Amino acid sequence: MPRVVFTDNLQRHVACPPCEVTGGTVREVLQAAFAANGRARGYVLDEHGAVRKHMLVFVNGEMIRDREKLSDPVPAEAEVYVMQALSGG
Amino acid sequence: MSNRIVVATRKGLFTIERSGRGRNPWSIARTAFLAEHVIMTLPDSRDGSLYAALHLGHFGAKIRRSSDGGETWQELGVPAYPEKPADDDQKDTWGKPLEWKLDRIWSLEAGGLNEPGLLWCGTLPGGLFRSTDHGATWQMVEPLWFNPKRKEWFGGGADLPGIHSICVDPRDSRHVSIGVSCGGVWVTADGGATWDCRARGIWAAYMPPEQKDNPNVQDVHRVVQCASDPDCLWAQHHNGIFRTTDGCASWQDVSNLTSLSPTSFGFAVAVHPREPATAWFVPGVKDEHRLPADGKVVVARTRDGGRNYEILRNGLPQEHAYDLTYRHGLDVDESGDRLAFGTTTGSLWVTEDQGDSWLNVSEHLPPIYCVRFVSAAG
Numbered sequence: 001m002p003r004v005v006f007t008d009n010l011q012r013h014v015a016c017p018p019c020e021v022t023g024g025t026v027r028e029v030l031q032a033a034f035a036a037n038g039r040a041r042g043y044v045l046d047e048h049g050a051v052r053k054h055m056l057v058f059v060n061g062e063m064i065r066d067r068e069k070l071s072d073p074v075p076a077e078a079e080v081y082v083m084q085a086l087s088g089g
Numbered sequence: 090m091s092n093r094i095v096v097a098t099r100k101g102l103f104t105i106e107r108s109g110r111g112r113n114p115w116s117i118a119r120t121a122f123l124a125e126h127v128i129m130t131l132p133d134s135r136d137g138s139l140y141a142a143l144h145l146g147h148f149g150a151k152i153r154r155s156s157d158g159g160e161t162w163q164e165l166g167v168p169a170y171p172e173k174p175a176d177d178d179q180k181d182t183w184g185k186p187l188e189w190k191l192d193r194i195w196s197l198e199a200g201g202l203n204e205p206g207l208l209w210c211g212t213l214p215g216g217l218f219r220s221t222d223h224g225a226t227w228q229m230v231e232p233l234w235f236n237p238k239r240k241e242w243f244g245g246g247a248d249l250p251g252i253h254s255i256c257v258d259p260r261d262s263r264h265v266s267i268g269v270s271c272g273g274v275w276v277t278a279d280g281g282a283t284w285d286c287r288a289r290g291i292w293a294a295y296m297p298p299e300q301k302d303n304p305n306v307q308d309v310h311r312v313v314q315c316a317s318d319p320d321c322l323w324a325q326h327h328n329g330i331f332r333t334t335d336g337c338a339s340w341q342d343v344s345n346l347t348s349l350s351p352t353s354f355g356f357a358v359a360v361h362p363r364e365p366a367t368a369w370f371v372p373g374v375k376d377e378h379r380l381p382a383d384g385k386v387v388v389a390r391t392r393d394g395g396r397n398y399e400i401l402r403n404g405l406p407q408e409h410a411y412d413l414t415y416r417h418g419l420d421v422d423e424s425g426d427r428l429a430f431g432t433t434t435g436s437l438w439v440t441e442d443q444g445d446s447w448l449n450v451s452e453h454l455p456p457i458y459c460v461r462f463v464s465a466a467g
Contacts, residue, residue: 013148039164043148046190047169054147084147 004033004080006040014040026057027070029080044082054085091422093118093463094429095139095159096437097127100455102141104159105429105437113448115439121159127458129417131197134464135205140165140224142194142210150194152210152224167191168210168218168227171234182243187214193247196417198255201262211252211267215242219281230281238286238305245270245308245327253416256314256322266322266337268312273304274324276337290340294328295376310356311416313368316423321365325358325416327376332395334365343395352382357419359428361443366394369421369444371414371430379413386410388430390444404447405438412436417459431457 002023006016014037021032027049034041046052051067058064058081064072074080092107094115106118122143128150129142139159143151153162173189181187192213200207210218210227217230233239242250247270254268263280266287273288288304296306308327315321320336329344330353344353354375361367370389374382381387386405389398406412412432419430428444431437435454438447 010148013145013151042151042167043145046149048172048190052147052149 001076002029002074002078002080004029004082006044006082007084009084010040010043010082014043016040023074025070025074026059026064026066026072026080029074030057030070030082056083056085057081058083090424091427091462091465093132094420094439095130095132095461095463096431096454096457097130097141097417097459098431098435098455098457099126100124102127102130102159103454105439105450113450115448115450117451119159121155121162122153128194129197129459130461131199131208132461132463133199133208135199135202136223138223139463140197140208142197144193150191150212152194152197154224165224166220166226168194168212168216168229170216171229171231179240181214181249183248187249189214191216192249193251195251195253196255198257201257201259204262207262209255209257209265211255213247213251214249215239215251215269215272217252217255217267217281232282233275233277233284236284239272241305242269242272243306245310254309254312256312256319258314258319259316260319264319266312266314268309268324270310271306271308273307274309274312274322274337274340287337288340289338290333290342291324291326291331292328292342311358313358313360315360315365316362318365321360323358323360323368325355325370327354329353330358330370330395332368334394341395343391345395345398354379355414356416357414357430359419359421361421361425362423363425364392367392367425367443368395369419369428370398371419373413380411381413384409384411386412386432386436388428388444388447401444401447403445404440404449406436415458417461418457420461422462423464427462429460429462431460433457 001020005018023029094105096103101123102121104119126144128144131140139155152165170189179187196211198209206223208220218227256266258264266276286304288307291307309324311325324331331340333340352372355372359369385407388401412434421428429439433456436452437450
């Protein structure tokens with residue numbers, strides 16, 4: 001199962017322990033992660049489900065390309081990292 | 090008379106209380122959200138709640154409420170823009186597609202006394218939102234957002250247009266006037282179902298001659314309403330000071346530069362709650378400078394509706410001071426005697442005599458966005 005890890009800086013506002021979830025795309029994986037932690041969703045995604053401007057998502061070390069629809073594939077044993085961009089904050 | 094002030098800053102929310110003795114009894118009593126960008130705060134005198142709007146750079150805009158004076162906080166909902174229709178081709182000032190997304194919260198106001206739990210929220214890029222459940226959920230005021238003239242709004246100090254002032258008429262809560270940078274003053278008389286732009290008489294020095302009187306391009310920096318005479322509103326505008334005494338039907342230019350010297354530029358304005366002709370401003374050198382004139386921090390006060398202004402400087406720094414006061418950085422309490430203002434360099438001053446003399450509370454706060462008295466009732 002893909003494993004999702006959130007930036008430590010997010011923990012200051014919302015507890016987001018690493019989690020293992022099912023899903024074949026970034027959208028499915030994050031949806032599953034946020035199903036049990038709805039409050040965290042608004043910190044990572046905007047009101048239309050796109051990745052916030054100053055957030056980054058990596059799958060096995062590669063930055064995702066589709067920040068709007070989150071359609072990048074996620075292999076079964078992948079590590080998904082949700083990080084802050086160096087811009088913005 | 091209010092003994093408590095809340096101050097929203099670039100690095101947290103500060104509560105100032107009048108609890109000491111001696112010449113300056115004001116001091117910092119509490120901090121919250123240290124290190125966070127607190128854009129706006131609202132002490133709601135109807136139920137004693139305290140709201141804080143945060144702008145967490147990476148994680149977006151958030152709203153929190155405290156029911157115990159700022160000890161503990163609860164996370165609330167945030168305004169959400171509707172999905173942009175595929176055929177909407179509105180561009181921003183730079184020709185890029187305007188995103189229908191919450192960029193930031195810019196104003197937060199309580200509804201009327203007969204509307205417990207009702208809140209208004211002004212945002213960038215120009216959406217107005219309303220909550221009827223103490224901020225738990227928010228609904229966009231769609232008749233304003235979908236008004237075709239809304240598309241003419243453009244950014245002033247910020248890149249995107251935004252709603253910074255929301256005045257709820259104490260006689261009739263459905264009557265709401267808002268200030269838009271840049272989009273003039275808009276008024277609803279039916280709780281938001283229909284809106285009119287009412288900025289006739291306000292003029293713009295920064296527009297070409299054929300556009301300078303267009304009400305919908307006016308960069309009003311801040312609009313405030315007199316509590317006891319709600320047909321009287323004051324606007325600190327990009328190139329002057331304007332006043333209406335007929336509920337925004339017409340505005341008069343009251344930038345009396347002779348007595349307002351050195352400048353009529355600024356962001357903040359406060360009006361006395363019982364004397365509609367008395368108002369205060371924190372002037373600065375105009376747009377391309379945005380500094381106090383000659384390094385002297387002053388407050389301008391008029392008691393006659395803008396015919397004459399006094400420049401108040403007792404207790405304020407008069408050399409090498411480079412403090413700028415943002416649009417929400419000045420407030421007056423319900424007595425009309427106490428005012429407070431905060432600046433970009435983290436200085437905070439309070440007066441207990443309508444501005445005749447000022448007491449410094451701190452010169453070391455983070456840059457200050459918003460200063461508000463907590464009503465003695467709340």
